[in-house]
Structures are given as structure tokens and as C-alpha cells.
Amino acid sequence: MNTGDTGFMLICAALVFFMTPGLAFFYGGLVRRKNVVNTMMACTAIMGLSVVMWVLFGYSLSFGGNHAGIIGDFRWLGLSGIAMDEPGPYAATIPHLVFVAFQMMFAMITPALITGSLVGRVKFKALFLFILFWSIIVYYPMAHMVWGQGGFLAEIGSVDFAGGNVVHISSGVSALVFSIIVGRRRGYETTVYRVHNIPFVALGAFILWFGWFGFNAGSALAANGLAAHAFMTTALASASAMLSWMLIDVVKDGKPTLVGASTGLVIGLVAITPGAGFVPIWSAFIIGGLVSPICCFTISLLKGKLKIDDALDAFGCHGIGGIWGGLATGIFAKSSINEVARWDGIVFGDYRLFVAQVIGILVTIGVAIVGTFICLGIVKIFTTLRVDIREEKVGLDISEHGESAYPTFNGLDS
Amino acid sequence: MIIKVEAIVREEVFEDVKEALQEINVNGITVSQVMGCGTQRGYKKKVRGTKVDVIMQPKIKFEIVVSSEEWEKKTIEAIQKAAFTGEVGDGKIFSYEIRNVMKIRTRESGYDALN
Numbered sequence: 001m002n003t004g005d006t007g008f009m010l011i012c013a014a015l016v017f018f019m020t021p022g023l024a025f026f027y028g029g030l031v032r033r034k035n036v037v038n039t040m041m042a043c044t045a046i047m048g049l050s051v052v053m054w055v056l057f058g059y060s061l062s063f064g065g066n067h068a069g070i071i072g073d074f075r076w077l078g079l080s081g082i083a084m085d086e087p088g089p090y091a092a093t094i095p096h097l098v099f100v101a102f103q104m105m106f107a108m109i110t111p112a113l114i115t116g117s118l119v120g121r122v123k124f125k126a127l128f129l130f131i132l133f134w135s136i137i138v139y140y141p142m143a144h145m146v147w148g149q150g151g152f153l154a155e156i157g158s159v160d161f162a163g164g165n166v167v168h169i170s171s172g173v174s175a176l177v178f179s180i181i182v183g184r185r186r187g188y189e190t191t192v193y194r195v196h197n198i199p200f201v202a203l204g205a206f207i208l209w210f211g212w213f214g215f216n217a218g219s220a221l222a223a224n225g226l227a228a229h230a231f232m233t234t235a236l237a238s239a240s241a242m243l244s245w246m247l248i249d250v251v252k253d254g255k256p257t258l259v260g261a262s263t264g265l266v267i268g269l270v271a272i273t274p275g276a277g278f279v280p281i282w283s284a285f286i287i288g289g290l291v292s293p294i295c296c297f298t299i300s301l302l303k304g305k306l307k308i309d310d311a312l313d314a315f316g317c318h319g320i321g322g323i324w325g326g327l328a329t330g331i332f333a334k335s336s337i338n339e340v341a342r343w344d345g346i347v348f349g350d351y352r353l354f355v356a357q358v359i360g361i362l363v364t365i366g367v368a369i370v371g372t373f374i375c376l377g378i379v380k381i382f383t384t385l386r387v388d389i390r391e392e393k394v395g396l397d398i399s400e401h402g403e404s405a406y407p408t409f410n411g412l413d414s
Numbered sequence: 415m416i417i418k419v420e421a422i423v424r425e426e427v428f429e430d431v432k433e434a435l436q437e438i439n440v441n442g443i444t445v446s447q448v449m450g451c452g453t454q455r456g457y458k459k460k461v462r463g464t465k466v467d468v469i470m471q472p473k474i475k476f477e478i479v480v481s482s483e484e485w486e487k488k489t490i491e492a493i494q495k496a497a498f499t500g501e502v503g504d505g506k507i508f509s510y511e512i513r514n515v516m517k518i519r520t521r522e523s524g525y526d527a528l529n
Contacts, residue, residue: 187429394426404472 001085005093008223009102015214016105020047020112022211026204026266027116029197030259030312034395035120036196036405042115042124046131050108053135055079058107059100061136062143063090069152071141089149091221102218103143109215110139110167116312117175120185121392124400126385130178133378138174138371142166142364157342157353158360159333161230162219164274164325165364172319173368176310181376182385184309186392193311198258205262209238212269216276226338230276233284234269237276240288241268248296263317264292270321275329278341283332287325295320326361330354416512416528417486421476422450423497423505428474434496435478438488442528444477452503473505479512481528 024043028036050058060076067073076082079100088096111131118127145151146160153165160166185191195201216234220227245264246256271291272284279287299316302308310316330353333345343353379385386392391399398404423431428445435443449470476493480486490507498504517527 191429390426393429407472 001087001095002093005091005222005224006095006098008227009091009094009098009218009221012214012218013098013102013105015211016102016109016218017211019105019208019211019215020109022204022207023109023112024204025200026208026262027119027312029200029202029204030195031119032193032395033196033405034397036397037403038124038396038400039115039119041401042118042127043112045124045128046112046115047108049128049131050111050135051104053132054100054104054107058135058140059103061140062107063099063103063148066144066148066150069145069150069155071144072148090147093222099221102221103147106163106167106215107135107139107143110163110171111135113168113171113314113318114175114178116314117179117310118182119311120396121386122178122182123383123385123387124396126379126383129379129382130375133375134174134371137375138170138368139166141371142170142367145363146360153360153363156359157356159278159329159341159353159357160274160326160360161277161329161338162216162273164270164322164329165360168270168273168318168322169326169361169364170368172315172317172322173365174372175314176308176319177369177372178376179310179314180308184307185311186389188307188309195259202258202262205266208266209269212238212273216269216273220277226277229281229337232281233272233276233279236281236284237272237288237291238265238268240285241265241271241292244268244289244292245296248292263313267291267295267317267321270318271325271328273322274325275333277338278329278333279345280332280334280337283328283347287328287332290328291321291324294324323361326357327354330357415483416515416525417480417483418510418512419476419478419480419486419489419493419507420510421478421490421493421497421505421507422448422473423476423493424499424503425472425474427497427499430496431474431476431493434492435476435489438492440478440480440485440489440492442479446475446477448473448475452506471503479515479528481525 020043024040027043028040031039055078057074057077059079060074061072064072064076082096082100084095084097086096087094088099090099111134115127143166145153146166147154213231213234217227217231220230242261242265245260249256249260268288268291271287275287295317298320299313302310302316331346333341333353334348335341335344341353344350346354387396387399450473451470478489480489486509493507514523515527516523
């Protein structure tokens with residue numbers, strides 16, 4: 001074990017942690033004022049819940065042992081059996097606990113992403129319970145299948161450097177299913193949902209960008225050239241995607257917007273996540289540049305034509321961005337960059353990685369859909385999913401939390 | 415007679431009142447967010463464990479200027495129906511006589527300004 005890798009990874013874990021508060025601001029700014037506390041509270045409560053579950057049994061189920069390539073077991077219940085000064089089976093140069101901590105932050109941001117599609121109408125109790133069950137039924141198996149010892153998707157050669165499948169496709173698809181089942185917000189067809197706090201949206205996007213360097217570079221699990229490579233692909237993809245979205249704004253509406261730029265940079269980060277440590281740096285320009293039009297088009301289709309209320313585009317951005325990123329990895333990867341990739345991408349003459357990627361993506365989508373249905377079924381035993389119409393009108397901040405975000409809008413304090 | 419109808423209503427009925435006014439084809443509406451209290455003078459609330467007095471509550475004020483008593487009646491009816499919930503704090507509707515109106519763009523005065 002060495003101190004350079006350990007120090008780097010601990011800092012990366014803290015950076016990935018910071019992404020969930022960043023997401024709280026990103027999502028919070030996008031909703032109307034009457035729901036901002038509820039939206040941020042969803043992320044906040046997940047910060048607490050995910051950590052407790054991870055330490056109790058989450059890490060063990062995701063990374064402890066292997067059963068049928070799908071799930072681990074309870075060998076490390078409460079992290080017992082993990083000594084302080086041993087490296088553990090996943091990274092030779094850092095203490096095992098550092099790996100536990102780093103992965104814990106992934107288990108935190110993933111369910112938080114789902115909350116974006118549900119704003120304004122889901123009971124807090126229902127959401128909390130849903131996340132509890134979803135982590136167990138969807139996230140831990142996905143983490144195991146992609147990154148765990150003997151995980152089935154890793155065995156077939158599918159690659160996912162920092163969590164395109166595990167984090168973005170799973171949460172995006174689950175968000176879509178949940179938002180369809182819970183239904184549209186009242187008045188969806190005629191209401192204009194204005195962004196209530198654009199500075200928060202930008203702040204959240206910048207914090208996400210900052211933390212994402214830890215998310216992607218840290219997935220190298222060491223302070224080395226691969227981490228630097230992932231850092232650069234991350235920077236280039238998000239920058240390209242931001243510029244690409246600004247261009248779309250200019251072409252469509254004549255003016256580049258801050259909300260558009262913020263959205264663009266986030267989806268660029270999503271798209272590069274599975275391939276950050278597998279694709280050459282120049283390809284990040286293409287991966288990021290193309291994700292904006294792809295997501296933009298899908299979002300208009302989803303919301304305009306199909307009228308699905310994926311309120312903050314959790315599927316439109318993370319689901320679609322993750323799918324494109326996974327496929328792009330199968331197109332541009334070079335196994336000389338990172339030998340975890342057994343084959344090169346299509347651009348370099350091999351199709352086998354691309355096929356493995358497609359399988360991985362389809363399995364993830366399947367697990368997410370089935371898992372979400374099961375979780376919603378369980379949650380419905382305990383509580384209804386949706387608030388009643390009066391609560392929806394007055395806003396979830398008041399109805400679920402008894403709090404008003406900006407009580408002094410007129411300068412009057414009481 | 416030119417009459418201004420002023421309605422102080424709950425925040426959550428804002429969209430219902432807006433739709434009701436659109437349905438009777440009333441144009442020329444100004445909306446503001448206000449704080450106020452009526453006879454109930456608020457309630458007690460807990461913030462981080464301490465009880466706090468909440469006296470003023472947020473409400474929405476609609477101001478609509480109409481060109482006749484007939485329109486005044488229609489507008490007041492529509493607002494009352496849309497804003498009613500039956501609970502204390504539903505609000506009040508006031509009527510004022512307006513001395514004059516001028517349209518800024520065309521400098522028209524009186525009833526012409528309201529068309």
C-alpha cells in the first residue's frame with residue numbers, strides 16, 4: 001500500500017460525496033419555489049440513509065463474495081472482518097476501508113439521481129422507503145455485477161469505468177418507470193414550469209463537475225497515469241457537451257442559456273463516465289459533443305410527444321446519456337489504454353466489446369425496470385405514492401416538511 | 415363606472431382564480447404576493463425546537479379593473495367560487511371606484527383605455 005494512492009483516493013471519495021449536495025442544488029434550482037425544500041430534502045435524506053445502509057450491509061452485498069455473479073453475501077456485515085491496515089481484494093495499494101468509503105459515495109449519488117423525475121408529487125415517506133428497497137434490489141446487485149468479484153457483466157467483457165451502467169442507466173431508467181407509474185403533475189399539459197433559481201442550478205452543476213473529477217479519475221483506484229487520463233477525458237467531454245448545448249440553444253432559440261450550459265456540462269459528464277479510463281482523449285470531444293443533441297432530442301420526444309412527466313429529465317439526461325456513453329465506449333475504447341477492456345472498440349476494428357456493451361446496457365435496463373416495479377409494489381403496502389391534490393397545489397415544502405424556503409421574499413420577516 | 419376589484423386569496427388557489435378569470439374573459443389583471451392577516455392573526459410554529467409566533471401569512475392579491483357594475487359582479491362571483499375552501503383564511507374581495515384610466519401606449523382615457 002502506498003500513501004500517494006491512499007491520499008488521492010480519500011480525497012476522491014470526498015469529491016464524489018460532494019456531488020450529492022451539488023445535485024441537491026442543481027435539482028433544487030430547477031423546480032418551482034414551492035417544492036425546493038422537498039427536492040433538496042430528498043437528496044439530503046439519501047445522504048444519511050445510504051451511508052447507514054452501506055456500512056451495515058450494502059458494501060458486503062455489493063463487494064463481499066460472489067453468488068451466481070449477481071450478488072455478494074453478508075461476510076462483511078457492519079464492515080466486520082475488514083482490518084484497518086489491509087488492502088482488500090479490489091485495490092492493492094490502498095487500505096480496504098478506502099475502497100469501501102469511495103464506493104459508498106457512489107451508492108449515495110445513484111439513488112439521489114432518481115429523485116429528479118419525481119419532484120412535486122411524491123410523498124416523502126414513499127420516496128424514502130423506495131430508496132431503501134431500491135438500493136438493495138437494484139443498486140447492490142448492479143454494483144456487484146459490474147465491479148464485484150466474479151460479477152456477471154464484468155465476466156462477459158462489458159466495461160464500465162466509473163458507473164455508466166451502475167449509476168446512470170440504472171437510476172435513469174428507474175426514474176422513468178417511477179414517474180410513469182406515479183403519473184404526471186396536476187396541470188402538466190398547460191403549466192409553464194419555470195426554473196425558480198438559476199444561480200442554484202449553475203452552482204449545482206459546477207459542484208457536480210468538480211466532484212466528477214473524483215468520480216472518474218478516482219475510479220482508477222490509484223494516483224497514476226490512468227487517473228490522469230480519466231481526468232482529461234472527463235474535462236474534455238463535459239466542456240464539449242456544454243458548448244454543444246449552447247450551440248443547440250442558439251440554433252433553436254437564438255440565445256445561449258445558463259440553464260442549457262449547466263445541463264450540457266452535466267450530461268457530458270454522464271456520457272464519459274463509462275469510458276473515461278478506456279477511450280482515447282480525442283474521442284471525448286465526440287462523445288461529449290454528440291450527447292447534447294441526443295439528449296435534447298430524446299427529452300423533446302419524451303415530454304412533448306409521449307407526455308411523460310420526467311420532471312427534471314432524470315431519464316432524458318442520465319438514462320440516455322449513460323446509454324450513449326456505454327455504446328460510445330464500445331465504439332472508441334482501446335485496450336492498450338486499460339487492459340480491463342479485453343477488446344478494442346469499433347473504430348479500431350473490433351466489434352466484440354460493442355456487443356458486450358449492448359448486453360450490459362440491456363441487462364441494466366431490465367434489472368432497473370423489474371427492480372423498480374418490485375420496489376414500488378412493496379412501498380405501496382406501506383403508503384400511497386402520491387400526495388393529494390390540495391398538498392400538490394400548496395407545494396410539498398409545506399405539506400411534507402412544514403418549511404417554506406424563502407419566507408422573506410418581500411423583505412418582511414414574519 | 416370604472417371599478418377596481420381587489421381580491422386577497424390563499425396562495426394555493428392562485429391558479430384556480432387565474433383560470434376562472436380567463437374563463438369569463440377578463441383581461442387586465444395584476445397579481446402580487448403579499449403578507450397579511452385577518453381576524454385570526456396567525457398561529458404558533460416550531461423552528462429547530464423553539465416555538466415561534468407566525469402572525470403574517472403569505473397571500474396573493476389580484477387587482478382587476480373592469481368597465482361596469484355588471485362586470486364587477488361577474489368578476490367577484492368567479493373569484494369567490496374559485497378561491498373558496500371553507501377554512502379560515504380564505505380572504506376578502508374589495509371594490510373601488512376608479513377616477514380615470516389612461517393607456518400609456520395610445521394616450522386614450524376612460525372606457526376607451528379599457529378596450
